[in-house]
Amino acid sequence: MTTVPGMQLGRRSVLRGGLSVTAGMMLTPLAAGTSHAATRALYRGCVGEDVRALQKQLATKGYWCGTADGDFGELTQQATWAVQKQNGLTRDGVVGPLTRTALANGTLPKPVGGAGSRVEVHLRKQLFLVVRDGRTTRVLNTSTGNNQYYWLNGVRHLAVTPTGSWKVYSTYSKGWQWGPLGNLYRPMYYNSGWAVHGSAKIPPWPDSHGCSRLSTRAMDMIWSTGTMALGTRVTIATGA
Template identity: 50%
Template sequence: MVRRALTYAAVAAATVALATGCDSGGSDQAAAPGPVPSSAAASSPGPAASATPTPPAAPGPKSKPKPKRLKAGAKGPEVVALQERLTELGYWNGKADGTFGGRTTQAVYALQKAAGLGRDGVVGPKTEKALARGVRPEARSTSGRVVEISLKRQLLMLVDGGRVSQVFNTSTGSMERYEQKGRTYLADTPSGKFRVSRQIDGWRHAPLGLLWRPKYFNGGIAVHGATSVPPYPASHGCARLSIAAMNHLWTSGELPIGTRVWVY
């Protein structure tokens, strides 16, 4: 069933208290004294002029309601709606449980990358509009199951018959220099077309760090789970995914040996 695009209730505007003050319209005015009778000690004052009331002050501008922002730690039905919309668009974030945790943050990163937005993992007005528009990346391949890794957008996509079915936030080579055994290397993820050739079901204690359930597609370069998957290039060359996302690819059988991998 196709769901409607998300809408989020705006935060109610704060009530502005308006004080209605009155200024004095003028002082009392004395009448000009008449002739003073010889028997009178003093003249009687004339009638006082009525004061002119000051009109009430014009209402000040009401404060604009602040837009709703969903971020890590949020809970409730709005988060469920967000999670379901992300899943509908193909951004994997597991089961909708109403808690904005790591999986949801990773999916929001992926959406923001696809939409060309800042990658902060927070659902503000711009990210909300991207959800409403149904933004999703386009594939380059046209047939069969292909794992496409976009180095520019830092996205890993499962593509079936030219259609993107699932999208993940990934972090590839940082393009920085590093040293290993006295030699200097460049942390890059080479572009090209490859295939998943081997895999390890568990932790791989590699010389450059830990790799969770890696699926190798280019020598020692693999798609693997990691405890840190920032929304920017940070690896030594592999394509990092979250631990939860890598577990999903293993248990669902989405990335078997022989799967084509296209890095561009």
């Protein structure tokens, strides 16, 4: 079993992302510069040159994680979840042997919309794809409709993300926009009230009322790179 410094063992263990993790255990980050006899498991809170190397590898493979700063923070966790989703691994955010192998040897999800440039949301794996000239160039973790019922203005609705293909028709660039179901960060609307937008909560499972959530920093990146300018095609598909 792979252990992590500071781990406290309980009674039940499960395999998560290539790391044997025990229910109730405590994971304590190692300080930067700490030497390792073998490759350690990496997870949110870890710092060091091995984290920086991981971040560079994620970026090279197409999993956006911001700047390679050696600090395993939110964006690196989001990218790790995306790798695990794409490769059918447990979505725990821990980079152990299985996740390392998947990152090194795996392939990016294939777009479903054919040639051309657009963004795609794949519902089955909960992934957001940037597609250029028919090829996936960037992948991010997303969270879409959770298929639960909710009430709005006395009307019962089902939280779904409809499949189909649309174009971005309206955007809001100034930060947080008020919405009846919660605030949306720099949203880009493509189908009536459905949008791709930033959120403070992007778990590795469906959790929204129907929109596609990304991290706020991912939305800043999308705005700064012109990834979803007005008229950009947005394809929502079940995916592989």
